Every structure is written in C-alpha cells, then in structure tokens.
C-alpha cells in the first residue's frame with residue numbers, strides 16, 4: 112500500500128491486516144522508520160492532526176506541519192505543485208487535510224511521495240473510518256449482523272462515506288437517519304440497507320449509533336430550520352440515551368446540545384474517548400504499512 116486516499120481502495124484482506132498491525136501497536140509493538148513526513152492541514156483539526164504527529168513520532172519519523180497560512184497555497188500555488196515540491200524535497204509522505212477534493216487523484220499518485228488523506232472535503236476521511244470500525248470490533252467482537260446506525264448530516268460526512276462500507280464489508284447492517292435534506296440521493300454505494308424516517312424507530316433498531324457532526328461550514332443553503340429543531344428531532348437527549356441498546360460514537364468535534372446533549376458526551380455508553388485513543392494506533396498502523404518497504 113503506497114497511498115491511503117479512500118477506504119474504497121482497500122480490500123477486506125488489507126483492512127484485516129491493518130487491524131492486526133493496529134492491535135500489535137496498541138499492545139506495545141515498537142518500530143523505527145527513517146525520514147520526513149509533511150502534514151499540510153488547510154482545515155482545522157485537533158484529533159487527526161495530533162494523533163498523526165504522535166503516530167509519526169512513535170515510528171521515529173520527523174514531522175513538519177503547515178496550516179492554511181504556512182504554505183504557498185495561500186499565494187495561489189496549486190496542490191499539485193505543492194505535492195511535486197514536497198516530493199522533490201525528499202519527504203516520504205504527505206498527510207493532507209483539505210476543504211476540496213483532488214479529482215482526479217491519479218495525477219497525484221505518480222509522485223514518489225506517499226499521500227495519506229486526513230480528510231478531503233465531504234469525500235473521505237479513511238483513518239477515521241478505520242478508527243470507528245476497529246473500535247467497534249474491540250467493543251462488540253464480531254460485527255456480523257451488528258446494526259450500525261449513522262445519525263445526522265450524512266450528506267456532508269466524509270466519516271460516513273469512509274466508514275459505512277467498511278462496516279458493510281464486515282457484514283454489519285448499516286442504517287441511516289437524518290433530515291431528508293441531508294441524505295444523499297443514492298446511498299447504495301455505501302452499503303446502506305435501511306433509511307429510517309424517524310429517530311425513535313431507528314434507535315430501537317440499532318446496536319451501535321454513530322452521531323455525525325452537523326457541518327454548517329459546508330451548508331450552501333438552509334438545510335434545516337434551526338439547530339434547536341435539529342437537536343429536538345435527531346440529537347442525543349437524555350430520554351433517547353436511556354433507550355440506547357448499546358454504545359454510541361461521534362468522530363468529534365461534537366456540536367454540544369446540537370448533535371449530543373452536553374452531559375451525555377462522556378457517559379458510560381459513549382465510545383468517544385476510546386475512538387480518540389485508538390486514533391493514534393490506527394494512524395501508526397497506516398503509516399507503518401505505507402512506509403515500511405520504501
């Protein structure tokens with residue numbers, strides 16, 4: 112595996128192998144790699160950015176970070192020229208988070224530098240998809256027949272696009288519920304089996320619920336009447352929490368009292384901090400797999 116752009120590029124065998132590596136790193140496996148890794152984050156990030164940096168350092172890789180104002184992209188340089196420049200400087204990998212999608216990716220993948228997607232627009236966030244999958248396997252064991260429900264802003268969610276078909280690959284059943292204005296027209300590529308009309312029926316069905324962040328920064332029109340009405344219709348309230356059969360996840364950051372009521376974020380049915388903790392080992396496994404042979 113030279114790059115990680117999308118979870119759709121991964122076979123079940125590759126995901127199984129990444130899970131084994133992840134388990135080994137979580138269990139204390141130590142490895143040393145050589146070289147430099149660039150982190151170019153044109154969108155904000157706490158979890159992904161710091162856990163990728165920790166993963167690089169766990170593997171003895173040197174890290175160089177640039178935000179939106181620290182690269183010549185601010186002066187109009189294209190992402191393509193940025194990739195070529197970093198490749199010429201000898202960077203082994205570029206971990207990128209960007210507000211756009213780099214279609215066609217093929218033109219970027221010919222460079223010697225490895226590309227690792229840390230979130231591109233609403234397209235993909237592959238390591239978050241792997242975090243959610245691996246956390247669910249740890250907590251539930253086999254995912255065969257497990258009912259996984261994504262709640263909320265499905266249309267703008269790269270977390271949903273990365274994770275849902277991974278759950279489906281592991282024979283889980285995937286359902287979605289959210290405002291009709293925030294559901295993509297065609298959900299079949301993502302392995303979705305059930306689209307619910309109301310949250311109560313959806314929660315009764317689900318064994319694991321993944322709340323998504325309402326991504327207002329990507330809204331081009333008024334998709335919902337208000338955040339208050341969204342919370343009342345879809346958010347995790349105390350009443351709904353009591354009815355959850357299993358655990359819930361959220362990739363973070365949480366819109367407090369919009370996606371989830373404040374007091375519920377770190378309760379016993381919450382896997383949010385486990386997802387954060389596991390992020391370091393998932394990213395260590397991915398970096399190791401991408402860079403170990405080169």
Ligand code: CP
Nearest residue numbers: 156157158159362363
């Ligand atoms: N889950 C996630 O991508 O969080 P950050 O935006 O904080 O990296």
